[in-house]
Amino acid sequence: MVSKKVNTRPSIAGNGQPGLRLPRRHRTRGGAEPILALLPALIAMTLVQIGPMLVGVVMAFFRLTQFTIGNWLEAPFAGLQNITLAVNPTEPIGREFWGSMGLTALYTVLVVGIAWVFGMAGAVFLSDQFRGRGLLRSLFILPYAIPAYAGVMIWTFMFQSNGAINTLLGRDLHLLSSQTFWLSGAKAFGAILVAGVWQMWPFAFLMLLAGIQGVPGELYEAARVDGATRWTEFRDITLPVTRDVSRVLVLITGLWTFNNFTTPYVMFGNAPPASTNLVSLQIYINSFVDLNFGLGAAMAVIMIAILVIIALLYIRLLRLNVGEVPNG
Amino acid sequence: MAESFSYRVVRVLVLLFLAAFTLYPLWTLITISLSTATEAGAPFRWIPEFLTLHPYVAMWHTAPLLLYLKNSAIVSSSSAVVSLPIALLAAYALTRHRLRGRGVVLRVVLATQAFPGVLFLLPLFVIYISIEHTLGIPLDGTYLGLIVTYLTFALPFSIWMLTGYLAAVPPDIEEAARVDGASRMRAFISMTIRMATPSIVAVGVFTFMTAWGEVLFASVLTDGATRTLPIGLQLYESAKGLVIYWNQLMAAALTVSVPVVVGFMVLQRYFVRGLSAGAIK
Numbered sequence: 001m002v003s004k005k006v007n008t009r010p011s012i013a014g015n016g017q018p019g020l021r022l023p024r025r026h027r028t029r030g031g032a033e034p035i036l037a038l039l040p041a042l043i044a045m046t047l048v049q050i051g052p053m054l055v056g057v058v059m060a061f062f063r064l065t066q067f068t069i070g071n072w073l074e075a076p077f078a079g080l081q082n083i084t085l086a087v088n089p090t091e092p093i094g095r096e097f098w099g100s101m102g103l104t105a106l107y108t109v110l111v112v113g114i115a116w117v118f119g120m121a122g123a124v125f126l127s128d129q130f131r132g133r134g135l136l137r138s139l140f141i142l143p144y145a146i147p148a149y150a151g152v153m154i155w156t157f158m159f160q161s162n163g164a165i166n167t168l169l170g171r172d173l174h175l176l177s178s179q180t181f182w183l184s185g186a187k188a189f190g191a192i193l194v195a196g197v198w199q200m201w202p203f204a205f206l207m208l209l210a211g212i213q214g215v216p217g218e219l220y221e222a223a224r225v226d227g228a229t230r231w232t233e234f235r236d237i238t239l240p241v242t243r244d245v246s247r248v249l250v251l252i253t254g255l256w257t258f259n260n261f262t263t264p265y266v267m268f269g270n271a272p273p274a275s276t277n278l279v280s281l282q283i284y285i286n287s288f289v290d291l292n293f294g295l296g297a298a299m300a301v302i303m304i305a306i307l308v309i310i311a312l313l314y315i316r317l318l319r320l321n322v323g324e325v326p327n328g
Numbered sequence: 329m330a331e332s333f334s335y336r337v338v339r340v341l342v343l344l345f346l347a348a349f350t351l352y353p354l355w356t357l358i359t360i361s362l363s364t365a366t367e368a369g370a371p372f373r374w375i376p377e378f379l380t381l382h383p384y385v386a387m388w389h390t391a392p393l394l395l396y397l398k399n400s401a402i403v404s405s406s407s408a409v410v411s412l413p414i415a416l417l418a419a420y421a422l423t424r425h426r427l428r429g430r431g432v433v434l435r436v437v438l439a440t441q442a443f444p445g446v447l448f449l450l451p452l453f454v455i456y457i458s459i460e461h462t463l464g465i466p467l468d469g470t471y472l473g474l475i476v477t478y479l480t481f482a483l484p485f486s487i488w489m490l491t492g493y494l495a496a497v498p499p500d501i502e503e504a505a506r507v508d509g510a511s512r513m514r515a516f517i518s519m520t521i522r523m524a525t526p527s528i529v530a531v532g533v534f535t536f537m538t539a540w541g542e543v544l545f546a547s548v549l550t551d552g553a554t555r556t557l558p559i560g561l562q563l564y565e566s567a568k569g570l571v572i573y574w575n576q577l578m579a580a581a582l583t584v585s586v587p588v589v590v591g592f593m594v595l596q597r598y599f600v601r602g603l604s605a606g607a608i609k
Contacts, residue, residue: 033512034421034422034424038417038418038422040417041414041415044414044479044480044483045440045480045484047455047476048452048477048481049440049443049480051455052447052452053447055448055451055455056450056451059450059451118349121342121346122342122343122346125339125342125343128331136343138593139350140350141596143350144592145537145589145593146589147541147584147585149558150541150561150584153561154356154578154581157360158352158353158372162370164352164372167371167374198349206600209600210600230332252438252441255438255441255442259443259444259445261444261445261544262543262544265544266543266562280446283444283446283447287449288450288548300444300446301447303444303447304442304443307442307444311438311442
């Protein structure tokens, strides 16, 4: 299997600088070997992700319902009907879809923004030297380690009218009625927002902490000699050096949040209040509850098209060097 | 260099807030899992009136928790064990050969994050059914279908993390082994993989965690016998009519969280290094 045609360049150990890393020189054109090594991953991803993605796009153009799904290869062609049905804002389905898209966009901006602020605050303050920081660091990443559905279940319990939120905000702090119904109407958005932030911010914290710790300490020392305050230090050093991390972070957490299905589904199942009807759940309900698979696929295609356009614009506008080879 | 008093006050306040925000649900989880069903249904108290271990006994009977635990353990560990060599091979090709690979991997990782699961859930289901009918390989409602699905979901990030780790291992070490007559692949396996073992274990744990917590595909690809924890735990909410056994649900949620939390905490520094490898330059 494995190609024997490896090249036999002399080792760089002989060039007088034994510790020097020269990765490029060590990469070879190995003929079939790299292709063979990549093949299992390519096959798996074609079968499970890329193939179904393409089939999903095709499905958006067919009349696929519970009546035709059994024999899906012979489902009637629908042309653009599913798409026009999904995007027409004068009809209930289109109105619901765009409402759901707008809601998801708002949810994404809030979760990503708050998670970034919390993560940055935690990372900046835990970069200081003081007792107990190791403990706090471990504590902060706990919500990310807990399975997402388990976290949502805890928050679902806490937002019950007899739950911990009403005890804290209502009975103890008297900020609200202690009989507030969180899990219906517009307030339910607050419930999925809090649960979403709780699980997302530790990831932002971890990435930003790693970014800050990559900064040479002399930079801060020099700034302090020049009389910098903590705030100017943050503005002039920490923010600029973590800019690349932040940009990738916002992109990844943004995509995760926009596609979030677990939070509203585990909290509300198939009947979410309108304020928690995130677009993934909306598509799921169209497909697997209303059994209109073609329409669900059409909505998913529109959603992914919009996501891809936004992501590409984001990468282009910020000149994000996704995948630039370091030390290459 | 002394920190000003006001700076320290701000730091304490911010960290206290973040710690309280993190701990509040965890405290609820622990106390309710140790409460009676009556108390779990009554207005929440910071400290339960009675402490009982009963929920941890009863949870095994209210729903077939042991079965779900077994199913999740089989599916998650198989996904991790099978995906690791696949990801390692890919990472080997990308770091040790002159492919314009790293950039491609990172773009593919980002692209897969953009795919909403709901778009390919139905097509995947339909494809699995077709394979089952034509080739006789059972993929719907079986461990196999779930394992194939989850190991693939974890591949992009696994390859991302592994390319980062392996690129950091100096190739001189492999060269040395090859001088002794080992083939390139053998040198890679015997030297580089051995040096990067903790990172590789971390990637395996990452795959395990992905499978352990996945909800959407499990809701369609499992049946009564292969149901995994994320779907199984919802049974506590509907097990006996409209009564929700919150205390047992919290006990079960805590129980199933412990293994992945421990694994994550032990290996956390490798995750941080791996996840940030692509973002930090």
